[in-house]
Amino acid sequence: MTVDLANISAIVIAPAFINPTISYTTQAHYANGVTLNQPDAMQVFSNRPYVVSVVATTDLQGPNSVTIPVNSVTVTPTTATTVTGLTLSAAAIPTGTPAALLTSTTGTVGQTVSLAYSTVGAPTANFLKPAGQYVATVTYSITNP
Incomplete structure (x- = not known):
């Protein structure tokens, strides 16, 4: 008998x-900032240790x-x-080098993760800008160290 295992690593955003x-x-x-909670927003699959970054x-x-610095928004898993x-690690969303949110020493099948996006309020001036939509593309990735 043979069991043939393939490496698999994936994240799925609901x-x-x-x-x-x-x-x-x-x-x-x-004055106080805003928090957007997204329950069960992500599922993680990996047959080996992994890091999920943003x-x-x-x-x-x-x-x-x-512009508004995107690192004015923190993601908390x-x-x-x-x-x-x-x-689990909270991270201010960076540009350039990804920040680790999840680090696992083992594999997992369908680990559900909630995400909270939060900002801080005054006295920061990052959000004291003209009205309108401010947009950035945020990417989550999974790697296997």
């Missing part, structure tokens, strides 16, 4: 959470070439239960 939108609509949002291609691009060998 369709409802592919384009998260953080909305600033009240004075309290500007990176943006650019800062948030808005109207009239106005959580799981419903403690998972042995899994380290």
